[in-house]
Amino acid sequence: MAEQRMVSAGQIECGAARRRPAKRSGKQTGTRRSQKQAYLFLLPSLAILTVFVFVPLIGAFGISLTDINIYMKGGSFVGLDNFRKAFHDSRVWNATLNTCVFTLFEVPLQVFLALFLLMFMMRNRRFDKFLRSVFYLPYVCSMTAISIVWSMLLDPNSGMLPYLLSKVGIQLPNLLGSPTWAMPTVIFVSVWKSFGYTLTILSAAALGVSPSLYESAELDGAGRWQQFFYVTIPGIRDSIGFCLVTTLITALQVFDQIYVMTGGGPLYKTETLVGYIYDRGFQTAPYNLGYASSIAVYLFLLIAVVTAVTRRYSFGQDDEL
Amino acid sequence: MKKRKSQLPGDILLVLIMILVLFPLVWLYVSSFKSDIDVIKWTPHFFPSRFVTVQYAYVMKAIPVLRMLVNTVLFAGLVTVISLGVDSLAAYAFSRMRFRGRKMLFSIILLTMMVPFQVIMIPLYMEEYRMGILNTIVGLVLPRASSAYGIFMLTSFFRNIPSSLDEAARIDGMSEFGIYRTITLPLSKPAFVTLGIFHFMNNWNDLLYPMMLTSSAENRTLSAGLAILVGTHSIKYGPTLAATAISVTPLLILFFAGQKFFVEGIATSGMKE
Numbered sequence: 001m002a003e004q005r006m007v008s009a010g011q012i013e014c015g016a017a018r019r020r021p022a023k024r025s026g027k028q029t030g031t032r033r034s035q036k037q038a039y040l041f042l043l044p045s046l047a048i049l050t051v052f053v054f055v056p057l058i059g060a061f062g063i064s065l066t067d068i069n070i071y072m073k074g075g076s077f078v079g080l081d082n083f084r085k086a087f088h089d090s091r092v093w094n095a096t097l098n099t100c101v102f103t104l105f106e107v108p109l110q111v112f113l114a115l116f117l118l119m120f121m122m123r124n125r126r127f128d129k130f131l132r133s134v135f136y137l138p139y140v141c142s143m144t145a146i147s148i149v150w151s152m153l154l155d156p157n158s159g160m161l162p163y164l165l166s167k168v169g170i171q172l173p174n175l176l177g178s179p180t181w182a183m184p185t186v187i188f189v190s191v192w193k194s195f196g197y198t199l200t201i202l203s204a205a206a207l208g209v210s211p212s213l214y215e216s217a218e219l220d221g222a223g224r225w226q227q228f229f230y231v232t233i234p235g236i237r238d239s240i241g242f243c244l245v246t247t248l249i250t251a252l253q254v255f256d257q258i259y260v261m262t263g264g265g266p267l268y269k270t271e272t273l274v275g276y277i278y279d280r281g282f283q284t285a286p287y288n289l290g291y292a293s294s295i296a297v298y299l300f301l302l303i304a305v306v307t308a309v310t311r312r313y314s315f316g317q318d319d320e321l
Numbered sequence: 322m323k324k325r326k327s328q329l330p331g332d333i334l335l336v337l338i339m340i341l342v343l344f345p346l347v348w349l350y351v352s353s354f355k356s357d358i359d360v361i362k363w364t365p366h367f368f369p370s371r372f373v374t375v376q377y378a379y380v381m382k383a384i385p386v387l388r389m390l391v392n393t394v395l396f397a398g399l400v401t402v403i404s405l406g407v408d409s410l411a412a413y414a415f416s417r418m419r420f421r422g423r424k425m426l427f428s429i430i431l432l433t434m435m436v437p438f439q440v441i442m443i444p445l446y447m448e449e450y451r452m453g454i455l456n457t458i459v460g461l462v463l464p465r466a467s468s469a470y471g472i473f474m475l476t477s478f479f480r481n482i483p484s485s486l487d488e489a490a491r492i493d494g495m496s497e498f499g500i501y502r503t504i505t506l507p508l509s510k511p512a513f514v515t516l517g518i519f520h521f522m523n524n525w526n527d528l529l530y531p532m533m534l535t536s537s538a539e540n541r542t543l544s545a546g547l548a549i550l551v552g553t554h555s556i557k558y559g560p561t562l563a564a565t566a567i568s569v570t571p572l573l574i575l576f577f578a579g580q581k582f583f584v585e586g587i588a589t590s591g592m593k594e
Binding site for chain 1: 334426441464466467501561568
């Protein structure tokens with residue numbers, strides 16, 4: 001794919017070079033008209049994104065410099081006080097750690113599980129197609145619904161799973177109430193919900209890998225596993241990168257499942273950054289939106305840095321645009 | 322034959338995972354027909370002692386479910402249709418046209434993909450309040466009428482469509498909009514179906530966003546309305562299960578009806594070429 005694009009870009013440049021003598025007069029008007037047209041194509045989405053994303057984003061920075069509360073009272077300028085306070089707030093560091101732990105386990109687990117299962121689904125049998133649909137089902141449901149179901153299934157007093165496991169001799173602790181197990185459980189449920197989505201994208205990409213590559217690999221004597229590692233995985237590199245970046249961003253913003261299943265507890269062991277923002281802004285007096293916003297700004301910068309780094313490593317091809 | 326044999330452990334694993342995925346979902350539906358006692362008793366049974374619909378009756382009475390269903394369909398449907406149109410225009414410009422600031426604009430749009438909703442939620446609320454569109458369907462749809470994700474995905478899709486076709490059309494004197502409408506759009510149907518289902522699903526399932534921007538029960542979406550029920554009766558498991566089943570079912574029906582488009586849709590064209 002990349003080569004093809006490079007070739008066509010090269011052709012365009014050659015064409016421009018050949019036309020160089022006429023360029024001065026001709027190109028400028030032409031370019032200007034096509035530029036204007038391009039901006040027209042962009043106008044609707046840029047207008048919407050500006051009004052409803054960029055302006056609020058700048059607003060968030062502004063609010064983080066005030067001490068405005070949920071009743072729109074206060075609102076005096078406090079400079080960087082909120083950021084100074086956040087820097088010395090142990091719950092911010094705790095939430096950062098929890099967010100990182102969640103992300104560092106959830107993202108690789110999801111992508112590895114998807115790749116691992118894909119390895120057994122490469123023949124695209126009817127059964128494989130059926131499985132792809134089944135694995136996708138949890139992703140269709142809302143995180144709220146999934147979290148409610150799992151909380152009830154794991155409930156130590158009436159839950160189905162502690163009961164079933166006790167019958168085979170496993171005494172399940174109160175997973176969501178245990179400081180040790182709450183986070184792994186939340187990660188498990190998150191992976192359970194989303195791996196099917198990753199799998200769908202990856203298997204679609206895998207089916208798009210040219211059959212001739214497999215044929216030549218087979219001629220060279222590559223077995224099924226070798227074909228997977230040396231043909232499939234390199235062939236779907238871009239899609240793996242895409243999945244990594246999108247699941248990474250989602251993971252750093254984790255909120256719903258934790259809000260429903262543990263509420264950040266026990267002992268703040270599952271409190272994430274977004275959860276803490278929500279708590280300070282909307283749940284706990286004095287509902288300091290200014291302080292909550294300063295943590296939100298910090299989260300935003302964290303995500304920006306992480307994404308910039310990942311993008312650099314996983315989407316070599318995107319540098320072109 | 323030998324190859325088939327080596328597949329067996331893999332198949333067993335796949336079946337185990339399939340059970341793990343299906344069990345909670347089936348449990349949800351079966352349990353939503355349990356009576357209050359059946360739901361909370363120890364020892365729990367998978368099937369109710371008697372199938373009853375009291376939980377559904379309770380939920381229907383407690384909230385205006387039909388009205389919320391209409392709101393949800395309107396909200397998710399309008400967002401999907403409008404954003405597909407708006408985002409594909411932008412994606413066309415990014416993938417096919419050369420203009421100043423292209424690289425920078427694309428990076429900035431990608432950056433908005435990383436803005437957690439929680440960061441802009443407070444300013445957005447204040448903004449909608451000033452514009453007077455709070456608690457209206459317009460106020461729900463407009464902020465979602467374009468998305469960085471949609472632009473990003475469609476741009477990568479369009480870039481994988483060979484440009485020889487539109488170069489030929491351009492030589493024949495076709496306008497950029499004509500190329501977009503008659504060549505790029507028809508070739509991108511699978512991407513549109515995929516992205517469309519994605520948008521519809523995400524907005525249907527969204528909780529915090531519609532909950533924050535609407536304040537009256539008759540303007541709420543299904544998920545937000547049900548969440549309030551769940552919130553106020555958080556101890557009662559039975560109605561919660563019925564409410565959860567109601568909120569999940571329409572999307573599951575849509576998925577079963579459209580899964581061919583979805584799974585096969587990405588499969589046949591998503592990453593090809």
